[in-house]
Each structure stands twice: as C-alpha cells, then as structure tokens.
Amino acid sequence: MSDALLELKNVWVEYGDKVVLERVNLAIAPGSFVSVVGPSGAGKSTFLRLILGQEAPTKGSILLDGAPMRAECGPDRGVVFQRYSVFPHLTVLGNVLFGLECAGAPVLGRLFGARRRAAVADAEAMLDAVGLSHARDQYPAQLSGGMQQRLALAQALVKHPRVLLLDEPFGALDPGIRVDMHELVTRLWREHGLTVVMVTHDIAEAFKLGTRVLAFDKRRHDPHAPHRYGATATYDVPLLRKISASS
Structure with a gap:
C-alpha cells in the first residue's frame, strides 16, 4: 500500500475538445508543502480544483489514503x-x-x-x-x-482539514504583509501537521515555502491544434526543507 496521502494516476481533464491536463501522475506525501508554478493557462487552478473535489477528472483516478476520492468538497x-x-x-x-x-x-x-x-x-x-x-x-x-x-x-x-489548498493566496498583498503571511502559513503548517498544496506565480515564494516544487506546462504542442494538448507536471523538484509532522 502506498504511503502517499494523495495520488493522481494518469489524470486527464478535457472540456469538450480542449485538453487542459494530460498524463498527470503524482504522489503527495502527508505533511509536505507542495508549491505549484507554471505559466497562465497551464492548468494549475484546475489541478487544485481536482484535489478540492470541485470537479472530477475526465480520465484517470485520484486517491485519498488509497481510496478513490469523490468529486465533492469535504471537511478533510x-x-x-x-x-x-x-x-x-x-x-x-x-x-x-x-x-x-x-x-x-x-x-x-x-x-x-x-x-x-x-x-x-x-x-x-x-x-x-x-x-x-x-x-x-x-x-x-x-x-x-x-x-x-x-x-x-x-x-x-x-x-x-488534513489538506490545505492555497490558490494564489498572497498575490493581492503588499510585499511586507506577504512576508508576515509566509511566516504565519509556515507556522500553521507545522503546528497543525497539514499537507499544503499552493499555486503561485511567484517562483521565489514557491521555493521559500515549499518542500517540493511542481512546474506545470505543456510537453507537446501542435500549432495547428494547440487545444488538443494539455499540461502536466514537467518538473518535480524536491527541496531540503523539513516536512511537517503529520497529525
């Protein structure tokens, strides 16, 4: 049995003939802080909504504690x-x-x-x-x-909750306030034994806060049908930052 808290297995998300995500295969350990970066339109927010349960994958499966996760928001x-x-x-x-x-x-x-x-x-x-x-x-x-x-x-x-999802949570804040919020989130992550997945456009923020950085982008591209290829995790960088103690 996997030690991962969350697993995405060959996940695809399609809207009509448009492919947003394709071939997403990831395992997220409990207590980790995963920063997600990538260009606009690379499916980062869609990835977050999948984990939240706001939508279901078109293909593939998402597991929480080894069991299929329902496409509904839950208290966890x-x-x-x-x-x-x-x-x-x-x-x-x-x-x-x-x-x-x-x-x-x-x-x-x-x-x-x-x-x-x-x-x-x-x-x-x-x-x-x-x-x-x-x-x-x-x-x-x-x-x-x-x-x-x-x-x-x-x-x-x-x-x-066991999993805290952050969608550009500090993007609208002044730089000084952002630093205060970084310290607060880090403290809450450690004290509550959370698993955090955070989408951000700020690369420095991603590496500062995360124990792991995922970069989403398209691996394939056809100029004649750009909508037929989705994004996936093109880079997966583990960092030396200590993982939170799981609750």
Whole structure:
C-alpha cells in the first residue's frame, strides 16, 4: 500500500475538445508543502480544483489514503483563494463559526447550548492562532487585506482539514504583509501537521515555502491544434526543507 496521502494516476481533464491536463501522475506525501508554478493557462487552478473535489477528472483516478476520492468538497480539505472568501455580513467570529455551525447543524445552520459554546471556543482559539482575537467583533470591511487573508485561513483551518489548498493566496498583498503571511502559513503548517498544496506565480515564494516544487506546462504542442494538448507536471523538484509532522 502506498504511503502517499494523495495520488493522481494518469489524470486527464478535457472540456469538450480542449485538453487542459494530460498524463498527470503524482504522489503527495502527508505533511509536505507542495508549491505549484507554471505559466497562465497551464492548468494549475484546475489541478487544485481536482484535489478540492470541485470537479472530477475526465480520465484517470485520484486517491485519498488509497481510496478513490469523490468529486465533492469535504471537511478533510480546506481552501484559501487570492480574493478574500469571507462573508461581509458576518463578524470575524461569525465567519469562523459559520463553518462549524453548518457542519454541526446542516439543516438549521445554527448550534445551541453547550454545542454552540464549544464551537465558539474552537473559533476563538483559531482566531487567536492567526492573530485576530482583537478583531473578533469587527466586520471584514473594517479589516486590511492581510487581516482578511488571516480570516480566510481561520475559516479553512477551523474544521481541522488534513489538506490545505492555497490558490494564489498572497498575490493581492503588499510585499511586507506577504512576508508576515509566509511566516504565519509556515507556522500553521507545522503546528497543525497539514499537507499544503499552493499555486503561485511567484517562483521565489514557491521555493521559500515549499518542500517540493511542481512546474506545470505543456510537453507537446501542435500549432495547428494547440487545444488538443494539455499540461502536466514537467518538473518535480524536491527541496531540503523539513516536512511537517503529520497529525
């Protein structure tokens, strides 16, 4: 049995007659931090959506812990996008609490009594972990861009996912704030024993944060039918950075 947490076996993604990804064969170890780079249109975000479960491969298979992964989002995978995926009408605490309430009370979307108190305690602990305890009663519009990304991280991590997916999470941030976010993500990755897959256009960022860098691009090209050839992992560079201790 494989020791990989995630495996992609001969994965293809096609939209009509357009091939986006082809022949993707990868195994991702638990606790690793995989940076994904490549030119625009190389299928990086599609690769992320496959792991998230937002879409299924046209051909091939994706395994999680050796079992076929369903094409649906699950609590074992959290995601943070470049644009702040927070609810503007909820407070900071309400944003983090929302996912816990939906998971604990899927019909009503609201917890009561001891279950709510426990959920609030979990949400407050996560806000403390990302440095937002002081802003628990504020609304997203009152937060800076870096604080909104911290909130998005808290949202993703409060349900204790095994895999954290990051889609250009720092692209809209100022350089100084990006450095702070790098330190925060590295700390959360290690403390929570996460497996992280991060798409970025910043090569320096990819090598700084990752234990492994994947470069996606097209190996084949036909100028008469460019849409018939998809991208795949053309380079796979392991780095010496220590892998996070798996939870």
